[in-house]
Amino acid sequence: MAWILDLDGVLWLSDEPIAGSADAVARLRGRGERVLFVSNNSSACVDEYLAKLERVGVPVQSDDLVTSAQAAATLVEPGETALVCAGPGVDEALKARGVRTVRDGTADAVVVGWHRDFDYEGLTRAAKAIMAGARLVGTNDDATYPTPDGPIPGGGAILAAVATAAGVEPTIAGKPHAPMAQLVRARVGDDLAGSTVVGDRPSTDGLFAVALGVPFALVLSGVTKEGDLPVEPEPTQVAADLSSLVV
Ligand SMILES: [Mg+2]
Structure with missing residues (x-):
């Protein structure tokens, strides 16, 4: 199982870190949870994402990062x-x-x-x-x-x-489509029970959770705002941001 986290709108907005998200990842890891970072952003190279993650206080191994560029390559x-x-x-x-x-x-x-x-x-x-x-x-x-x-x-x-x-x-290739789902399954292993997808966009992250058969936690720190609710697919949880989701 794993926490499957979107990047844009969850950890940062463009180059601005979202307050509290790095600490929330640290809390998850402190409980022994695996955190996988899954982004539809395909523009930058893996090392650039790892450097950016490090900069915002979230050190990540390349094995725990999945991008839509990698999904497209398949x-x-x-x-x-x-x-x-x-x-x-x-x-x-x-x-x-x-x-x-x-x-x-x-x-x-x-x-x-x-x-x-x-x-x-x-x-x-x-x-x-x-x-x-x-x-x-x-x-x-x-x-x-x-x-x-x-x-x-x-x-x-x-x-x-x-x-x-x-x-x-x-x-x-990317979320919520099958190539990305296959890549995530390959990284996490077939047993996704207990996993959660966290994202800011129901049309990609929410449907991706549906494709993987796991709950969807919607955060309102990206493209979806309070006034957009209710949304489809219906999230299992709604939180202002990752920090208030992971308490
Ligand atoms: Mg996003």
Whole structure:
């Protein structure tokens, strides 16, 4: 069993730590609980996430971090070529799997994730590769991404642009979809009884809990606010933040 924690909106908002979350993780670990960090954010490399976690006071081994970039990489076979329309985290995960990555030309798959330098040229390269036969893989379909100044467009917004231009339906890797659930099962082991998913977004974290067959604890420190309640799927618990959830 494990506590399966989302990152954005649970541990931090963009670069701002959420007060009390690091102490809450320490309390869980102090009770001997395993804490797994599962993020739909695919943009950064594993070492950057580990450094950021360390910075906010949560030291994590790479085994306890699962990203949608890693889940997306499981949808591309070793030896295949992928056109990357995403951040460096996707490049890293694909290369670790033995996939050749390119930014232009033809490919077996186009992998789309959130990246700040997305532009019309990148959209064109991605759409052309798909029209030439590549399949479309999205790291995640989150419409927005929470920041201290409110939500900004997320990976799902970029994915929608590529899918619309190419006229295809994507296969999506991240929460709440099956590739991410399989990765988490592989890390935790098949016995998820007693586990809890903690997240700020019912449409991803909540449905992910449903996919894993475990309770969903909603925290109101990210994209979902008190005024948005009730939400679907219905959380087992609602708390202001991780600190008040883990007492
Ligand atoms: Mg989140």
